[in-house]
Structures are given as C-alpha cells and as structure tokens.
Amino acid sequence: MIDSPLETEDGRVAALESMVKLRRFEERTSNLFADGEIPGFVHLYIGQEAVAVGATSTLDSNDHITSTHRGHGHCVAMGLDPSRMFAELMAKDDGFCRGKGGSMHIADVNAGMLGANGVVGSGAPIATGAGVTKKLAGDDSVALAFYGEGAVSEGQVHEAITLGAAWDLPVIYLVEKNNYAEGMPAERIFRNTDFEDFGDAYGIPAETVDGMDVVDVYEAVSDAKQRALEGEGPSIVVAETFRYNPHSEGLDMPLPEEELEYWKDRDAIETFKDELIEQGELTAEQFEEIEDRIEAELDEAVERARNGEPPEPEQAYEDVFTEPAPDIEYHRANLGRDQL
Amino acid sequence: MSQTITQTETISLREAINQALREELERDDDVVIWGEDVGESGHVSNITEGLYDDFGAERVRDAPLAENGFVGAGVGAAATGLRPVVDIMYADFFGVACEQMLNQMTKMHYMFGGQLTVPLVVRASEGAGLSAAAQHSKTTHTFLSHMTGSKVVTPGTPAAAKGLMKSAIRSDDPVFFLENKRTYTMKDEVPTDEDFTVPIGEASVERAGEDVTVVATQAFVGDSLELAEQLEGDVSVEVIDPRSLYPLDHETIAESVKKTGRLVVADESPLSYGTHAEIISRVNETAFYYLDKPPQRVGWPDTPVPSAPTLENEVMPGRDELQRAIERIA
Known part of the structure; x- marks a missing residue:
C-alpha cells in the first residue's frame, strides 16, 4: 500500500517505485530458486505488477486482501517486509509463517494480508467472510480478493460472489486475467472470456480495465471501493494483463513468443515510467536512483534472509491449535519410544 | 463436568x-x-x-x-x-x-x-x-x-x-x-447455569461398571445406558461417552479398561479405518496387558446407507449388535 493517492504526482512516482520493487523481488526469487536456495514451488508475478500496485493503492490500513498461489506481488504491494518474505521463501525462522508456509502461503495478518493461497479460487470465499466482519463492524473498510482467470471456472468463486451480492458485502472481486490458466490459454477452457459479462448474472457492477496501466486499475478499484463503502455491495474488476514467466518456475511450459512480445511492448513499468518522464513528473536520473535504492534494499533483504536460521525441528508440532494438542504430543512421544 | x-x-x-x-x-x-x-x-x-x-x-x-x-x-x-x-x-x-x-x-x-x-x-x-x-x-x-x-x-x-x-x-x-x-x-x-460448559477433550463416564467398558458415541450413549440397566445382575457395564473424538481422551478409556479388562467400541461410523480402530489402538498402546478379551467393534459394515427400512435396519448398528458384542466377551 502506498501512502499517496495516484491522483498526485507523489502517488504516481510511489506506484512506479512499488512496481519496480515487485519485479526486482521476483527476479531475485527466480535466481534463488534456480540456485536451489528456495525449496518447493514458486509462481512468479512478473508482468502483472500494475494490477497489484494499482489495486492495493486504493486500500487503507483496516482493509484486507486475499491472494493466490502467485502472491509475492500482492505481498510486496501491501508493504510486507521483503526480508521476511525472502526468509519465508528460503525456509527460515524469520519468515512470515516461520517456515510453515513457503511461497504459496505468505501472510501478514497485521498488514491486512490474509494469505497467499495454494488452491485456486479459495481466497474469494475468505474475502467474502472478511466482508461480513466489516459490514457488522461498520468500520468503512473493504475486502479485496485477487484471483486469476483460471479461478473464474471454480465453483467456490461463483458461490462467493453469489453470497457477497446477496448480503451486500463490501468486497471487490478482482480477476487478474493473464490469459493462461496454468498452461492452458483462456480460449481453450472458456466459451466466453469476457468476464465482465458475469457481473449482470450476479446483479453487480463489473468493469474491464487495462491491467498494464496502473492508473486504470487504480481508478476502477477506487470506484468499486467507493460503491462498497456506500453500502452498494460488491463489484467485479477484470484486469487484462500477462505474466512473462511460465506458470511455475522450473516448468518447461514456455509462453508463445509472439504473444509475449505483444505484452512486453506494453510493459506496465516501462510505459508508466516513460509517461511520467514525458509529463515531467520524473527524470531518467531520478528513476535510476529509485532503481539503485530498490536494488540495494532487496540485496540486503536477501542477505539477511540467507543468514537467518531455519526453524527448529520441534516447531513442526506447534501452532496446529491455539492450545496444547494432547493427541499430537501423545503420538510424538510414541514415535520417540525405544521400548514397550 | x-x-x-x-x-x-x-x-x-x-x-x-x-x-x-x-x-x-x-x-x-x-x-x-x-x-x-x-x-x-x-x-x-x-x-x-x-x-x-x-x-x-x-x-x-x-x-x-x-x-x-x-x-x-x-x-x-x-x-x-x-x-x-x-x-x-x-x-x-x-x-x-x-x-x-x-x-x-x-x-x-x-x-x-x-x-x-x-x-x-x-x-x-x-x-x-x-x-x-x-x-x-x-x-x-x-x-x-x-x-x-x-x-x-x-x-x-x-x-x-x-x-x-x-x-x-x-x-x-x-x-x-x-x-x-x-x-x-x-x-x-x-x-441451567449460563456459565456451564464441557471442556473439549474430556470423556465422561456416564455409568460406572466393573465387567465391560463400552465406549459409546452419540445415540449409542443412550442405547448403552438402557442396555446396561437391562443387563445389570448378569454383566456390570461401564459406559463412557468420549464426547470429543479429537482431541480424544484415551486416558479415561484406558483407566476403565484397566479395571474391566474388556472393551466394546460402539459408534455408527463405517468400521474400516475408523473411530473404533483409533480408540482400540490407543487402548492397545496404553493398556494392552490389561485386556482379557479381544476388543469388539460395533459400527456400520462399510455400505452406503440404503433407504428401505428392511435394508437400513439390516446394516445399521444398534442395541442388538451392541448386546451381542458385550455378550461375546462378558
């Protein structure tokens, strides 16, 4: 979350900076994964930066988001400490989940980030439930569910929006339409890829925006938030974007070169940077300074994470419940037993 | 309580x-x-x-x-x-x-x-x-x-x-x-006290007995209590409602088995890979040498539930099956 609204020059520069930070974070993640420093599965956000930054720039400290398996971008955009994110990715005790979550489950409840989620579509019902809390509290806050277009076919997303609409909840359902569900192009698995059409079915507003344009995303989500706060219930925002990397790092699932080139020509960071320079809101030198600052911050974050300690093995038994778990202790004791 | x-x-x-x-x-x-x-x-x-x-x-x-x-x-x-x-x-x-x-x-x-x-x-x-x-x-x-x-x-x-x-x-x-x-x-x-609660993870001895421990869940608690009254004089039945399956208070169950040496687990769920097996395993692990007879299971014989009463009554475990199980080891 950035402090200044995108209507201001400060806000626009901050948004650019945030997008650069998302990308540099993911580039490092890619390298660390390739080098074997990150175990497990990793899904990168590179290409979609304008969506996370534009959407979260509308949020306040009492708002909440739910994220996806491709969640690093949402986390950085929400202002999560990159060092603790790298620590979680690198299986260290200083990670946000103390090593229990990894890439697909980074969460920071204090920052309003209700978790990345390894199951496609599962964040939408959870954000809807956060919407109930907000409605009952009457605290002028909203919940925002990020999900990819692959989740649009999930029954639970349909259930969540139906519920959010029936109960007039302050929720924003944000479809990151990156054109591929895992390795499958949207056209292969949907007859209608114009997801904005779904709004009429639910009886709620829906809008398609250029997901490579951070201001466009920001404005649409701002409007959705405004409606939610005025008691008008949920909205759908469809952001058309693209991811530059395969579904998951290490997969041999390259994207078509021509399609990739088309989207890279419209790259969210490059076009917005050029726009700000053209408008005189930023100089090339200032942009270099921003990049240098981010590079230094992220290098230090990686180093701090790398030097951290892994969790102690016995922590595997903790946090299953909020109270002592007698069954777990019982089985654990039996596993360690060396005689009858 | x-x-x-x-x-x-x-x-x-x-x-x-x-x-x-x-x-x-x-x-x-x-x-x-x-x-x-x-x-x-x-x-x-x-x-x-x-x-x-x-x-x-x-x-x-x-x-x-x-x-x-x-x-x-x-x-x-x-x-x-x-x-x-x-x-x-x-x-x-x-x-x-x-x-x-x-x-x-x-x-x-x-x-x-x-x-x-x-x-x-x-x-x-x-x-x-x-x-x-x-x-x-x-x-x-x-x-x-x-x-x-x-x-x-x-x-x-x-x-x-x-x-x-x-x-x-x-x-x-x-x-x-x-x-x-x-x-x-x-x-x-x-x-009636509004502060009355039952802690999750504590079994309840619903009836004290000396000869057979019946660990009964849900409707089997009532069934067991009625049956225990009926059998009184021939067999003294102790009835335990675990109340919570997870966490499972196996200590209360094991203490009872140490006294009776005989165990019947009555639960409506399917018999294979089940609640019965978990309770018996824990008794085996903690009170094996106190068992005088093989533990008995009363449960559903692994079919889906049929509609017609003649069919449902055939596979649904109830008081008759429980009584037979008690009598097998009493």
Missing part, C-alpha cells in the same frame, strides 16, 4: 443446542450464525428456532445454497474477528464444502505460523435411521477427525451437547460439531 452443578432442567438435545446458541449470541456480539434456512424459518431441524426473531437478520443469516462459499466465508469472518457458527444441515453436504474445510479452515492457523486464529464452528446433523437414504444419513466424524487441524465433537447427551456447543463457540480453534439425528429428541437433565 468441570463445574459444580447447582440446578438442572430436563430438556431435549435439540433444545440444549438451541439454548447454547442463544446464550452465546447474548454473551458475545461477535457470535453470528449462518446457513440454509437458519434464519426466519428456524432450520429444518428447528435448531435455530427463535434466534432470528431475537437477534435479527445481521447475526442470524440465511445463506444461499453455497456450502463451500459460506464455510469459506466463515473462515474469513473468523480470521477477521467474528465467531461464526456455520450450519451445513446434513453432514453429507460436507462433500460440497470440502475444499474450505480441508484446505483452509483446518490449515490456516498452522500454515501461517500461528498468525491468525479461526474460531469457527461448523455444525451438521449426521446418522441414519430415518430412511433418508445415502445422501442424508452418513456419519462423517471419522473423516473429519482425520483431517488434522480441527476439533471434532459428537455429544451423546443433552448436557454434553449444550456444554460442548458453548465451548466450541468460545474455542479459538475450528470445531466440527456433529449432531446425531436420533439424539435430537433424547431428554435429560441439563445444568
């Missing part, structure tokens, strides 16, 4: 749950209820009768038929400060809600390193005996106990139902609350 009981009244298990919900709604503004027909119509089993009128549509919510969606909403609401009690109506419908139960509700506290809590109660009625057939009769508590990350309670008496529901709502962990259909009309004494 954890408290000294001063006053009681005789009510049904259905009324006991309704009372517990009412008292908790009154006690804590964060308690909310939702599900299909829990609102204005008061629920297909009348569990929420009167609550909509007294607490309003914001706190007692009729939900669209979207079990996965509204269990997930329960998770999200619980994670952000409410204490929802979500109603699944018939436990068979857990099939529709499974993703949010299996991957969110029961894992979030752990996989986020303890950062957030999910104080969510999901309740449903389960069990056969009403010719309701395969999709409105199954027991699910074994399956739920096996998921890890949630507590599972199966009260066999009205007092346990009331006390456990109150504990479930106050718990910071997710709890599945399973009500056997045959127990709804069971009447017994229930403490």
